[in-house]
Amino acid sequence: MNTSHTKNTPLLRTATLAAAVALALGLAACDKNDDRTAGQKLDSAIAKTEATAQDAKVKTEAAAHNAKVDMQDAAQEARAKTEAAAHDARVKTEEMTQEAREKMHATSEQTKADTREVTANAKAAVEDAGITARVNAGLAKDSELSAIRIDVDTKDHVVTLSGPVKNAVAKERATQIAQGVEGVTRVVNNLTINPGA
Template identity: 60%
Template sequence: MTTTQPARSALLRTATVAAAISMALGLAACDRNDDRTAGQKLDSAIAKTDQAAENAKDNVQAAAHDAKVAVQDAAHDTKVAAQDAAHDAKVNAEEATAEARAKSHELAQDTRENVAEAKADTKQAAANASAAVADAGITAKVNAAFAADSDVSALRIDVDTKDGVVTLTGPAKSQQARDRATQLAQGIDGVKRVENKLEIRP
């Protein structure tokens, strides 16, 4: 609880008077050989008590000043510590944000690359499937052409098509039949080249 200034002054005066009276009585009892009158002794005791009270007052003021300085120092230290903590928190938050942004950018880049690769793979797979269908269609058309031709219909010719290149294997009864097989295969739409590996067997 804080005591107001007037109350402290009243208490100080009361204490001073009480101390002076006590000292006067003590001096009167202890120093019977003192030639001074009781009034002189009382005045001397009051003067000493006033000096003691003044010294006590100075000590109290010094202690209050020291306490005030200590409180101000503590408040300043607390303020500085709070500012440092706030700065550190800000720096940590900025670093975390920058790291999250970098990771997000990296993830987005990886996603774009993966999507691009997937698109390329899909496109390639579609192209391969389309080429396989086209090759199968060419093979079927070559076999149909061979079956409809009298010179090669009796031959057991194996037809294989890869990327539009037709490879013929098997026996041919004559050079004429061999050449006719090449001619028929080259006449099919989509054939890029014919590799005739037929063996002439009369």
């Protein structure tokens, strides 16, 4: 058996007891006006620690709640902005589509009007050319006018005669031939009398 270990055990106990007494005296000396016992002081310290922990828990929960509310507000704001942007994009697209439709319609109407005008002009030109040809044929059939060069010009169904003729009778006869052609609305006789023609 180890005798040194046995001898040290009572010494160790005495030292531990002395340290506990010194600690108790130290605690008592810290606050001489405090009549509470060490147990009461310990209970008070535990209560303060629990109160501080509870306060920290409440603050943490409040901060978490505020963060959650802030995130929900930010998400709602982002949704609202996205919906507003989508709505604006739809409105602009609809406006651009409507504007394009209106421009296409206007262009289509203008094209139709231009086509009608071109068709009418072409038809009038063909009709005028036909009248000129028929007047020339009528003048060529007349024995007194066939040898004379008479210029016939037709515009909008109005026939203009120009050039020289031998006499007033020939001038009048050219007017009658031109007026007798279908489609002629008026004859402008600019023929000049030239007996040598």
